[in-house]
Amino acid sequence: MVGPCADTAPLCLGCYRPVAGPRRCRRCGWPLCSEPCEQSEQHRAECDLTAGSPLGALSGHEGVDWYPCVAVLRLLRLRDTRPADWARLLQLQSHDDERRDTDTYQLEQTTVVDRVRHRFGQFQHSEMLLHRICGIMETNAYEIRLPEINVQGVYARAALFEHDCVPNTHRTFDENLTLVVRAAVDIAQGEHLTSIYTDNLWGTWQRREHLLTSKHFLCECARCCDPTELGTGLSSIRCSLCQYGYIQSVDPLQVQADFRCAACGALVPGAPVRSALAALEAEVQAVEEEPTIDDCERLIQICSSVLHPTHHLMLDLKYPLVHLYNTSEPLPAAQLDRKEQLCKEILSVADVVTPDDQCYALCGQEARDVLCAAISVLRWEPCVQPEGQLGLEAAEELTELDAWLREHLPAAEPVQGDGADSETPTGRRTGPPADTGEPRRGAETGPDCPAQRPCAPRPEEPESHTVSCAEQAPVPRRAPTQLRA
Numbered sequence: 125m126v127g128p129c130a131d132t133a134p135l136c137l138g139c140y141r142p143v144a145g146p147r148r149c150r151r152c153g154w155p156l157c158s159e160p161c162e163q164s165e166q167h168r169a170e171c172d173l174t175a176g177s178p179l180g181a182l183s184g185h186e187g188v189d190w191y192p193c194v195a196v197l198r199l200l201r202l203r204d205t206r207p208a209d210w211a212r213l214l215q216l217q218s219h220d221d222e223r224r225d226t227d228t229y230q231l232e233q234t235t236v237v238d239r240v241r242h243r244f245g246q247f248q249h250s251e252m253l254l255h256r257i258c259g260i261m262e263t264n265a266y267e268i269r270l271p272e273i274n275v276q277g278v279y280a281r282a283a284l285f286e287h288d289c290v291p292n293t294h295r296t297f298d299e300n301l302t303l304v305v306r307a308a309v310d311i312a313q314g315e316h317l318t319s320i321y322t323d324n325l326w327g328t329w330q331r332r333e334h335l336l337t338s339k340h341f342l343c344e345c346a347r348c349c350d351p352t353e354l355g356t357g358l359s360s361i362r363c364s365l366c367q368y369g370y371i372q373s374v375d376p377l378q379v380q381a382d383f384r385c386a387a388c389g390a391l392v393p394g395a396p397v398r399s400a401l402a403a404l405e406a407e408v409q410a411v412e413e414e415p416t417i418d419d420c421e422r423l424i425q426i427c428s429s430v431l432h433p434t435h436h437l438m439l440d441l442k443y444p445l446v447h448l449y450n451t452s453e454p455l456p457a458a459q460l461d462r463k464e465q466l467c468k469e470i471l472s473v474a475d476v477v478t479p480d481d482q483c484y485a486l487c488g489q490e491a492r493d494v495l496c497a498a499i500s501v502l503r504w505e506p507c508v509q510p511e512g513q514l515g516l517e518a519a520e521e522l523t524e525l526d527a528w529l530r531e532h533l534p535a536a537e538p539v540q541g542d543g544a545d546s547e548t549p550t551g552r553r554t555g556p557p558a559d560t561g562e563p564r565r566g567a568e569t570g571p572d573c574p575a576q577r578p579c580a581p582r583p584e585e586p587e588s589h590t591v592s593c594a595e596q597a598p599v600p601r602r603a604p605t606q607l608r609a
């Protein structure tokens with residue numbers, strides 16, 4: 125099942141593009157952009173279940189307030205149309221007991237449960253069942269990033285994956301929004317498949333808190349247990365005593381724990397460290413709202429005396445900065461060097477926490493290798509997702525780079541890949557999107573290069589992605605609302 129997120133902006137329930145005009149489904153009144161979308165299979169569930177409601181069709185712009193009900197209605201319809209999938213759905217974890225009395229539960233009572241029953245006349249479904257469906261979605265739905273608006277999907281088999289903060293699989297979606305899972309590393313027979321249900325560039329506290337509030341468990345994976353976060357420094361803070369070491373929690377699984385410097389051994393009380401971090405985080409979030417080069421660099425400068433260069437708050441500033449140093453005009457040498465440095469720092473972390481990713485140097489032929497790797501990594505991504513667009517951009521940039529290399533480094537035979545592990549852009553090699561835009565996770569390897577694939581059509585055919593219920597856990601950057609378990 126794929127459907128809109130609860131807090132979505134107004135979107136067409138057929139193609140998931142933003143809608144602004146007055147066009148409505150003639151039968152049910154939900155916003156839709158076109159006749160094909162009105163007739164689309166994916167719109168059928170809410171159309172059938174709401175058009176005949178006692179209060180009649182939605183009208184005016186009222187419908188936009190009712191989006192939180194749509195995904196629930198789509199799942200409810202499985203009961204009548206696909207009983208086997210309905211049965212599988214009800215087997216998924218919903219954490220009813222843990223959710224009861226939470227703010228989310230109370231909100232869903234009014235935005236979903238009361239509306240589905242009283243507004244849309246679905247009295248045959250008990251309040252308990254509707255809350256259970258909400259819990260199943262919160263626990264199991266994956267966020268699907270589309271170019272303009274994100275949606276969510278519940279996939280039956282993927283819901284069974286275990287969580288790990290360094291997962292051994294990578295997930296993406298094809299053009300029909302079917303979830304595709306691939307091995308990120310070699311996986312031995314009998315080994316459990318794992319996925320990550322939170323942001324892989326968050327620090328241990330943030331990941332664990334998010335997992336606890338949305339997925340109702342506390343992760344104790346190897347990364348969470350390691351104060352250095354596998355040597356990445358994502359949660360490391362400069363020692364103010366020796367000035368050259370880094371302090372890390374003596375027990376990363378305990379939020380109240382003290383810190384110890386790995387260099388001088390000094391023990392630092394945890395409380396003042398946590399309040400200092402909270403203050404810095406507030407400043408970082410303020411800058412993230414509308415990041416500019418000056419603001420990011422200024423705050424990085426300030427944070428540098430306190431945080432590890434790849435502390436997750438530093439990455440929150442450095443990541444947008446990479447894109448801000450990305451004008452269509454040639455960058456001055458100093459800015460180019462700065463951008464290269466930022467990319468290397470980010471890649472050094474991604475290389476560890478996203479096993480699919482590898483770090484590459486960014487000069488001359490090396491830059492070409494990175495582009496080839498990025499293209500290879502992104503080749504599975506459909507054009508309907510930001511990663512697919514990035515793959516196309518990378519292919520264009522590769523063409524430009526080859527022309528530049530031919531002109532400036534004719535002896536370098538730039539059009540060759542490095543043979544060993546990066547065939548041509550269509551070769552099979554993994555690596556992170558070097559200077560990519562939004563998507564920070566999304567690396568994949570696969571057979572065909574996005575540059576050679578026709579752009580996939582928008583999702584029109586619901587059958588294929590109204591998959592049963594199983595897979596994916598979504599992971600937002602700052603608002604962990606509907607990640608998947």
Ligand SMILES: [Zn+2]
Nearest residue numbers: 136139157161
């Ligand atoms: Zn549409």
Ligand SMILES: [Zn+2]
Nearest residue numbers: 149151152171
């Ligand atoms: Zn309709």
Ligand SMILES: [Zn+2]
Nearest residue numbers: 289343345348
């Ligand atoms: Zn973990």
Ligand SMILES: [Zn+2]
Nearest residue numbers: 363366385388
């Ligand atoms: Zn120290």
